[in-house]
Amino acid sequence: MSHQSTYTPGNGFSRxxxxxxxxxxxxxxxxxxxxxxxxLNYWWTFGGILTFCLAVQIVTGIVLAMHYVxxxxxxxxxxxxxxxxxxxxxxxxxxxxxxxxxxxxxxxxHMFRGLYYGSYKAPxxxxxxxxxxIYLLMMAxxxxxxxxxxxxMSFWGATVITNxxxxxxxxxxALRTWLWGGFSVGDPTLNRFFSLHYLFPFLIAGVVILHVxxxxxxxxxxxxxxxxxxPAKDTIPFTPYATIKDAFGLALFAILFAYFVFYNPNGLGxxxxxxxxxxxxxxxxxxxxxxxxxxxxILRAVPDKLGGVVLMFGAIAILFVLPWLDTSKVRxxxxxxxxxxxxxxxxxxxxxxxxxxxxxxDKILLAVGDGGFDVTDLSRILTVYYFAHFIILFPVLGLxxxxxxxxxxxxxxxxxxxxxxxxxx
Amino acid sequence: xxxxxxxxxxxxxxxYVATGSLAAVGAAFAVWPLIDQMxxxxxxxxxxxxxxxxxxxxxxxxxxxxxxxxxxxxxxxSEEEIAAADSVDISTLPDPQADSDRVITGPEGTLEKQWLxxxxxxxHLGCVPLSYRxxxxxxxxxxxxxxxxxxGRIRKGPAPLNLEVPPYAxxxxxxxxxx
Numbered sequence: 001m002s003h004q005s006t007y008t009p010g011n012g013f014s015r016x017x018x019x020x021x022x023x024x025x026x027x028x029x030x031x032x033x034x035x036x037x038x039x040l041n042y043w044w045t046f047g048g049i050l051t052f053c054l055a056v057q058i059v060t061g062i063v064l065a066m067h068y069v070x071x072x073x074x075x076x077x078x079x080x081x082x083x084x085x086x087x088x089x090x091x092x093x094x095x096x097x098x099x100x101x102x103x104x105x106x107x108x109x110h111m112f113r114g115l116y117y118g119s120y121k122a123p124x125x126x127x128x129x130x131x132x133x134i135y136l137l138m139m140a141x142x143x144x145x146x147x148x149x150x151x152x153m154s155f156w157g158a159t160v161i162t163n164x165x166x167x168x169x170x171x172x173x174a175l176r177t178w179l180w181g182g183f184s185v186g187d188p189t190l191n192r193f194f195s196l197h198y199l200f201p202f203l204i205a206g207v208v209i210l211h212v213x214x215x216x217x218x219x220x221x222x223x224x225x226x227x228x229x230x231p232a233k234d235t236i237p238f239t240p241y242a243t244i245k246d247a248f249g250l251a252l253f254a255i256l257f258a259y260f261v262f263y264n265p266n267g268l269g270x271x272x273x274x275x276x277x278x279x280x281x282x283x284x285x286x287x288x289x290x291x292x293x294x295x296x297x298i299l300r301a302v303p304d305k306l307g308g309v310v311l312m313f314g315a316i317a318i319l320f321v322l323p324w325l326d327t328s329k330v331r332x333x334x335x336x337x338x339x340x341x342x343x344x345x346x347x348x349x350x351x352x353x354x355x356x357x358x359x360x361x362d363k364i365l366l367a368v369g370d371g372g373f374d375v376t377d378l379s380r381i382l383t384v385y386y387f388a389h390f391i392i393l394f395p396v397l398g399l400x401x402x403x404x405x406x407x408x409x410x411x412x413x414x415x416x417x418x419x420x421x422x423x424x425x
Numbered sequence: 426x427x428x429x430x431x432x433x434x435x436x437x438x439x440x441y442v443a444t445g446s447l448a449a450v451g452a453a454f455a456v457w458p459l460i461d462q463m464x465x466x467x468x469x470x471x472x473x474x475x476x477x478x479x480x481x482x483x484x485x486x487x488x489x490x491x492x493x494x495x496x497x498x499x500x501x502x503s504e505e506e507i508a509a510a511d512s513v514d515i516s517t518l519p520d521p522q523a524d525s526d527r528v529i530t531g532p533e534g535t536l537e538k539q540w541l542x543x544x545x546x547x548x549h550l551g552c553v554p555l556s557y558r559x560x561x562x563x564x565x566x567x568x569x570x571x572x573x574x575x576x577g578r579i580r581k582g583p584a585p586l587n588l589e590v591p592p593y594a595x596x597x598x599x600x601x602x603x604x
Binding site for chain 2: 156159160163177178179180181182183184185186188192279280281282284285286303305360361362
């Protein structure tokens with residue numbers, strides 16, 4: 001859907017600049033005149049919301065780094081200093097710490113949107129893979145950031161996660177020592193995590209540029225999952241239509257964001273992280289931040305240490321090959337009655353795994369005799385289902401499912417009288 | 426283009442490849458300091474071993490020392506604790522190891538069975554176990570319920586291995602060097 005440039009420089013200066021660096025042309029063609037499918041719904045506003053989240057994290061993060069001290073002696077105290085002494089420090093830190101959670105809420109909605117509407121299918125495989133890469137970078141960044149306040153959860157979270165690399169055969173031990181810069185999580189570890197925490201958001205920004213570039217080569221997907229046929233009928237200019245819709249979605253999202261920042265700033269955190277890190281005492285129950293809980297549940301579901309690590313990373317790695325696992329030619333779940341049901345089961349499984357990751361693994365859910373069905377058992381069933389969804393359901397559903405008829409065009413799918421998708425669903 | 430590749434490689438081709446290879450090796454060497462700087466530095470390695478005085482640990486008690494940022498339990502075991510650790514049928518253990526292999530010889534050349542020195546880190550996911558807890562009166566990990574005996578061997582729960590015995594040696598009757 002790469003389109004002919006419609007930019008015409010309005011005055012002498014922009015003509016001069018356009019001949020030397022056509023940056024205004026790039027902006028115009030990408031974000032103003034860019035043809036957008038006319039049937040985009042609000043699930044498509046999360047790309048803009050995510051851009052906003054990244055910008056908020058970078059701006060607040062740069063400011064926090066002006067006051068934070070990355071040494072084990074002073075890290076915890078410097079965060080309290082930010083909270084109590086620095087002008088508006090409390091606000092900036094709460095925006096940053098809750099901003100991470102908001103970022104993940106938005107990215108999960110964005111990813112499930114992609115799964116539901118088949119956004120990963122040809123010709124958008126590279127676009128999807130770049131997205132998964134951004135997600136991985138986000139998780140690494142969030143992990144580094146969570147270590148910085150140097151509370152109990154920071155320290156023990158870092159210990160458990162870095163110990164995962166120790167499970168790798170042969171090089172595990174050396175790799176772990178190399179990551180730590182010592183023989184356990186300590187000063188060198190904190191310092192390098194701070195350095196990397198500052199670096200990674202800019203890597204994310206770089207991959208985001210590639211992600212948007214890939215998006216603009218293949219063109220946006222849309223809820224009907226069909227390609228644009230007649231740009232005059234099927235598309236509308238990005239500005240003002242998509243811009244305003246994104247802005248409205250963003251405003252609603254900002255209300256949720258503000259609720260957490262102003263009314264429940266620690267609601268998504270762990271109280272234990274307000275205890276300064278103590279290498280000699282482990283908190284009774286170590287949990288990662290909520291957005292990593294499903295993967296933590298998969299890790300603990302496997303009785304073998306290396307196996308757990310492999311499955312945990314495999315749960316993310318499998319997303320990279322998803323475009324080739326799905327055999328269905330139809331993109332949108334709207335026209336895939338079977339896939340649609342399994343999609344919601346998958347969402348429930350992911351939420352279930354998140355629940356398991358937050359509970360003690362030996363918590364009994366259903367008492368039978370003196371034992372019973374505990375959280376580990378549930379995690380195992382859900383883990384098997386998670387992988388089965390990708391390895392079995394995606395290839396098989398595409399072969400056995402009879403999709404509903406697709407609309408003739410994007411315009412036909414939304415214009416009055418021709419909404420056949422609504423009529424049949 | 427195909428014609429060019431079909432002809433015999435020239436002296437110039439060889440020089441190109443050799444120069445390029447040398448540049449790649451040079452670049453790899455230049456990267457090494459950037460990688461190795463993340464390994465433990467001299468100040469960390471200087472603290473890699475500690476000497477501790479064990480003369481004031483009474484029988485039946487334990488002291489925790491911090492070594493390489495980790496807790497090390499030095500336990501002065503009673504006769505009953507030693508007997509309990511000795512009497513176990515090793516073949517029934519998840520990580521079979523005799524108690525006599527988990528203690529070392531002292532300055533007199535005899536096995537110092539009364540001293541158990543282990544790293545206080547659960548082999549499951551790295552928590553610090555609690556001492557004198559659990560059904561074997563050894564160690565109990567509150568995180569996921571691993572139970573260790575008076576020799577620090579895993580008996581029950583998800584941990585795969587016994588508590589690690591750090592490298593240590595007796596300097597005198599009352600002093601040991603850990604690391």
